[in-house]
Amino acid sequence: MIRLAVIGTNWITEKFIEAALLSKAFKLTAVYSRQRATAEAFAAQYDDPACFDDLAEFAASPSFDAVYVASPNSLHCPHTLQLLAAGKHVICEKPLGSNLAEVEAMYQCARDQGVVLFEAFKTAYLPNFRLLAEQLPRLGQARRASFSYCQYSSRWPKYLAGEQPNTFNPAFSNGSIMDIGYYCVASAIALFGAPARVTASGQLLETGVDIQGTVLLHYPDFEMVISHSKVSDSFIPSEIQGSEGAFIIEHLSESTGLTWVGRDGQREVLTLPQSDNSMIYEATAFAAQITAGQMDESAVTRSIDTARVITQVRQQVGVRFPADQA
Structure with missing residues (x-):
């Protein structure tokens, strides 16, 4: 124990x-x-x-x-x-x-x-996300992908009322790309590795924190479009398109649903059951690494690559944290 x-x-x-x-x-x-x-x-x-x-x-x-x-x-x-x-x-x-x-x-x-x-x-440890990773070869050649996570923040009305919640305070290294946008970037890297190039844009508050934005991850043969926002809600799923069909992912961060749509338009629901507490999978993986006495190097690489991309995104959008000066 x-x-x-x-x-x-x-x-x-x-x-x-x-x-x-x-x-x-x-x-x-x-x-x-x-x-x-x-x-x-x-x-x-x-x-x-x-x-x-x-x-x-x-x-x-x-x-x-x-x-x-x-x-x-x-x-x-x-x-x-x-x-x-x-x-x-x-x-x-x-x-x-x-x-x-x-x-x-x-x-x-x-x-x-x-x-x-x-x-x-x-996300990387959820059964439906792991199944998606296993099923990726069904795509044939990946062509385009769109990952979306836009959720109206419960802290946004406080900011509008003149308060400065941590969510929108650069002193706490926060903002949209560091919060919900992170899930999209890390999920992309977990599936496809580090992109060859990154292009980003976004909207900043006077505090210097981003509240929404768009990120293009350029891979050698396809592009991924990431949409993230803390000031609006989105109800569209994420999607990965390929030469042979497409995967549709419901609520990417939780991966609550996974559907394959072939080129003939036929839908195949692949969704697996998941625990109501979706953190149990990462807790189990953490325990396994402790027991084995070593880190999962693929997870380390994903983590570092994600930090690199998000740092590049912030630099392009103009988000600066006090921690960047350390």
Whole structure:
């Protein structure tokens, strides 16, 4: 049983803990928050994990083996580096770092310490996404693809009211491409590898954060169009077109449905059942890497390539974070 700790006390942390416990591979033994009272209130719903409000004390604690990091994006790198240096395995929420340099430094630290660093990009581990990857040869020659993730943010009205929620604050390394746009870029790279070239455009707030945009991933034989937005909703699926037909993917990040449409127009529903808690698959994969004592190098490559593309996207659109100056 892997002893698990968490940084972060929000809904996503609760969901991951639920998934980790469902996997039967983890036991929650520690909780960190900047405020001890917050950590204690969060921990009260579980089986008496230790509580911490001092990060150095937390990292040095012998009470856990692995940590789930769900702090703000800008803190992913410093939190993860401190934990890796202390010999802890880390599963860190996507995006792993604020930019490519941070991500490369994080993986280098994991290698130096002989521990596992796992980016919590759940889509790649979902049954329907894995099936899609297996079925890609049915396309024949890939021709075009369109990945879309546009979702009206619950924080947007707060921004319009004059507040500055973390979602639209560059100090937290946030914005549309770093949030929901990430799923589209990482999914593309998981399926087709790194593109040969990237072209990006987007709309910025006065804060310098992007709220929506379009990304073209240029591959040698085809192009992928990515649409992402945090200020509008979209109800269209994602699609991959080929010489022999097309795949239609419902709700790409969750991959809730997968359909093949042949050139004759005949539809074949391929959808597999998935757990209601879609994080269980990444939790299981993380546990497997810890047990094996090594990282999945294909996942590491995907993570680094995704960071490289998103860094390029931000540079082209003009999104700059304080972390970029470090």
